[in-house]
C-alpha cells in the first residue's frame with residue numbers, strides 16, 4: 417500500500433487504541449492532513465499554483481515562486497490556512513479532540529475534552545472545540561430536493577418554559593421569548609439536514625431560510641400549520657399537518673424526520689452540554705448538522721479534516 421493511501425485510511429468507528437496506532441506522532445497527523453487537503457497535488461494556499469516545490473530541509477513545507485515577494489519565494493506548511501495554524505497545541509491533540517467529537521453520538525463537551533486531554537485550562541479546550549465547530553459549519557451544501565421537511569424549535573431559556581404550550585409543540589408565539597433561541601431546519605428524508613439559528617419565526621425569516629436551504633425543484637415541502645409557512649405555497653409544492661388538532665401524518669405530509677433531528681439536538685444539549693449559551697448555539701448546531709449529514713459516511717473524520 418502506498419503511504420498516501422495508507423494515510424487516507426478511514427477513521428469512522430476507530431477505537432482509541434486504533435487511533436493511537438494510526439496517529440502515533442505529529443508526522444503521521446501531518447501526512448494525513450496533507451493527503452486529505454491536497455488529494456491530487458499540493459497547491460499554494462495563497463495563489464493556487466500547483467507547481468510548488470517541497471522543501472528538502474523541512475518536512476511538510478513547500479515554496480511557491482509565483483506569489484512570493486521580490487526575490488523571495490512564499491513558504492507554507494501543511495497547516496497554513498487551516499484552523500490548526502498558529503496554535504500551540506500539537507496537531508495530534510486536535511485530531512484526538514475531533515475524533516472524540518465525531519465518534520460520540522451526542523457530542524462531547526469542552527469540559528470533557530479538558531478532563532480527558534489534560535489541558536492546562538478549560539478555556540483552551542473551549543477554544544479548540546469552538547474552532548472545530550466553526551469549521552464544520554463551512555462545509556458547502558446543495559439546496560435540498562426530493563421530500564423535504566421544514567420545522568423550527570426552541571432551545572435554552574428558563575426551565576419552566578420548556579413545557580409544551582397549549583398547541584402541544586412548545587411554541588411560545590412568534591419569537592423565542594424568555595431567553596429561548598430559535599433553530600429552524602430543513603431535512604431531506606433519508607438525506608441531509610440544514611439548520612440555522614434565527615432571530616425569530618416571522619414569515620420573512622422562515623421564508624428566507626427555506627429559499628436558502630430548499631430547491632424550488634423539490635417534490636414536496638412538509639411543515640406544520642405555523643403561520644410563518646403559509647406563503648411557501650407560492651414558490652414550492654407545500655403541504656402541512658395540523659399538530660394543534662393532533663394531526664401528524666397526512667399522506668406524504670409529515671415532519672417526523674426533522675423532529676427526530678430536533679430530539680438528537682436536544683438530547684445532546686441537555687445530556688452532554690447541560691446548557692448552551694445563545695452565543696455558542698450556532699456552533700453546536702454546526703456540529704449536530706455535520707454529524708447527522710455524515711452519519712453514514714465511513715470517512716466522517718476525513719470529511720471533518722477537509723473542512724478545517
Ligand SMILES: [Zn+2]
Nearest residue numbers: 460463480483
Ligand atoms: Zn503562491
